[in-house]
Amino acid sequence: MPIKNSELILNPDGSIYHLNLKPEHIADTIILVGDQDRVALVSKHFDKIIFETQKREFKTHTGTINGKKISVISTGIGPDNIDIVLNELDALANIDFETRTIKQHLKSLNxxxxxxxxxxQPDIPIDSFVVSESGLDLTGMLHAYQTEPISNQKIEKAFIKHTNWNANKARPIIVDGSKTLLSKFDSVSTIKGLTATANGFYGPQGRILRLPLMDAGLNKKIDSFNFEGVKVTNFEMETSAIYGLSKLLGHHAMSLNAIIANRANGTFSNNPRKTVENLITYTLDRI
Incomplete structure (x- = not known):
């Protein structure tokens, strides 16, 4: 049964709606960055750029490094954008745009x-790299899908109990990253961690400017969570969404985090751009 035009939306030139890409425009290895200006920080290391486009915040450069084809795409901020990017990347890889049907042989992207x-955690240094062994989803976005096959209910129940999680919020989900990619990117230069993903930057991550929080003590409860030695190492807005959708769609995913702030110590990097550039170099050296 062909997928309806209202569900799989294509532009007049045949490209996927938001990313403005055709299947031949992407590599099997794809780097995701939030900031569209960061795309060029990655692609400047390419031997050559063979394709580039941009629509809204979604900017893509595809090129080669030592003969290997790689794409880098900016996602913008937050799990809602990740929902767009991951579903459209999977469509590019695994749906025939001519017949609007799912391909018989599915491709797994990195x-x-x-x-x-x-x-x-106070012992995570500024300017260090955290490799997310797992993602803790606090956003609710993944609940739009059937998540039973990918969640770790044992740790989730412990987290809900420890934090006295408010029943009005979406149930937390913990999703593992790709063990294959973890072995490639984990090293003595990185810290393995459980990365929490929020659906906002201020209140959802416990920041107070003028608005009071529903649970002003939630960050301390998250910080102090310890399940058989597993602690929440860092907070951001994309990792668990990438892990959840990748698992459900059959792709390999890994999140590498440049730690530019330490919430426990109240400190911020003196040169966050340099830290990000160092992480880009570290990542490309291992791809």
């Missing part, structure tokens, strides 16, 4: 996030 994040 999806690697290079992002910035704030550390939650």
């Amino acid at each position: 999806i690697i996030r290079i992002g910035t994040s704030g550390g939650l």
Whole structure:
């Protein structure tokens, strides 16, 4: 049964609606960055750029490094944008745009996030790299899908109990990243962690400017969570959404986080751009 035009939306030139890409425009290895200006920080390391486009905040450069084809795409901020990017990337890989049907043989992409994040534990140094072994989803976005096959209910129940999680909020979900990619990017230069993903930057991450929080003590409860040695290492807005959708769609995903702030210590990097550039180099050296 062909997918309806209202569900799989294509532009007049045959490209996917938001990303403005055709299947031949992407590589099997895709780097995701939030900031569209960060795309060029990655692609400047390419031997050559063979395709580039931009629509809204979604900017893509595809090129080669040592003969290997790689794409880098900006997602913008937040899990709602990740929902767009991951579903459209999967459509590019696994749906025939001519017949509007799912391909018989499905392709698995390697999806690697290079992002910035704030550390939650006092012993996580500013300008260090956290490799997300798992993602803790606090956003609710994944609940639009059938998540039973990917969640870790044992840790989730412990987290809900420890934080006295408010029943009016979406149930937290914990999703593992790709063990294959973890082995490639984890090293003595990185810290393995459980990365919490929020659906906002201020209140959802416990920041107070003028608005009072529903639970002013939630960050301390998140910081102090410890399940058999597993602690929440850092806070950001994309990782768990990438992990959840990638798992459900059959792709490999890994999130690499440049720690430019430490929430426990109240400190911020003196040169966050340099830290991000160092993480880009680290990532490309291992791809």
